[in-house]
Amino acid sequence: MILTMNNVEKSFDGIQVLQDLSMHVNQEEIVCMIGPSGCGKSTLLNIISGLTGPSKGQVINNSSNISYCFQEDRLLPWKNVYENIDIVNQACDKKTCLDLIDKVGLKGFEGYYPQELSGGMRQRCSIARAFNYEADLLLMDEPFKSLDYTLRLDMIQHLLKLWESTKKSIVFVTHEIDEALLLGDRILLLTNRPTKVSEVFQIKKDKYKRRLTDYQLVKIRNEIVQLLQGDRDSNLIKKSYPEGAC
Numbered sequence: 675m676i677l678t679m680n681n682v683e684k685s686f687d688g689i690q691v692l693q694d695l696s697m698h699v700n701q702e703e704i705v706c707m708i709g710p711s712g713c714g715k716s717t718l719l720n721i722i723s724g725l726t727g728p729s730k731g732q733v734i735n736n737s738s739n740i741s742y743c744f745q746e747d748r749l750l751p752w753k754n755v756y757e758n759i760d761i762v763n764q765a766c767d768k769k770t771c772l773d774l775i776d777k778v779g780l781k782g783f784e785g786y787y788p789q790e791l792s793g794g795m796r797q798r799c800s801i802a803r804a805f806n807y808e809a810d811l812l813l814m815d816e817p818f819k820s821l822d823y824t825l826r827l828d829m830i831q832h833l834l835k836l837w838e839s840t841k842k843s844i845v846f847v848t849h850e851i852d853e854a855l856l857l858g859d860r861i862l863l864l865t866n867r868p869t870k871v872s873e874v875f876q877i878k879k880d881k882y883k884r885r886l887t888d889y890q891l892v893k894i895r896n897e898i899v900q901l902l903q904g905d906r907d908s909n910l911i912k913k914s915y916p917e918g919a920c
């Protein structure tokens with residue numbers, strides 16, 4: 675196992691965000707996480723990366739190095755696409771760097787600066803940078819959020835190609851169920867705050883042969899939608915009838 679989290683808790687200013695959260699990531703596995711906005715997904719990645727510590731619980735990190743593709747692109751504005759990707763790996767030769775740029779569909783934009791790129795292009799640049807960093811565990815926080823549907827599907831294929839050649843373990847946070855269905859070995863569903871893992875779905879089918887219309891994927895998709903809908907409805911009920919109101 676490359677990562678194990680046992681009974682992790684995290685609070686900010688007395689507000690409990692994570693509670694009794696346990697999960698693990700196996701070597702070469704892609705674990706997708708889906709959860710409501712503000713439930714603590716980025717916080718969880720920050721804890722895994724060591725940017726912040728848990729308030730309680732145990733994090734066992736067996737990776738040699740972690741690469742982090744943040745929710746916002748965090749590119750260096752004074753460096754162009756090529757330089758932003760090249761800078762994270764001293765050993766990277768020009769061909770490897772150009773190949774990565776090609777894989778994320780930015781060929782021809784090597785010399786462009788972040789402010790000259792669209793949001794989706796910046797995001798793709800940041801994905802290439804994350805892959806160029808030497809690491810065996812990759813954290814990705816909604817990496818395809820600024821991309822249109824077709825580009826998302828393309829990026830999923832690119833990501834699988836990159837994964838195939840590097841076999842990095844990946845924790846992939848998304849709000850898009852289809853992304854998780856196409857990429858994940860396992861999908862973890864998170865609850866509302868205080869957040870823990872509510873369900874785990876395992877997908878055994880070969881990632882390269884998956885179709886969103888496959889019976890197993892449709893079944894899992896329906897279950898996830900039902901669970902998310904249920905979570906939302908119980909929240910709406912709580913909002914409509916605050917404690918003591920009825």
Ligand SMILES: Nc1ncnc2c1ncn2[C@@H]1O[C@H](COP(=O)(O)OP(=O)(O)OP(=O)(O)O)[C@@H](O)[C@H]1O
Pocket residue numbers: 686687691709710711712713714715716717718745
């Ligand atoms: N450094 C911090 N200080 C105080 N509160 C924080 C901090 N970081 C996160 N939080 C709080 O923790 C909660 C979870 O935030 P987080 O960014 O992890 O959510 P998220 O699940 O990633 O949301 P989204 O889907 O919108 O990206 C929020 O209520 C947020 O206000």
Ligand SMILES: [Mg+2]
Pocket residue numbers: 715716717745815
């Ligand atoms: Mg987030």
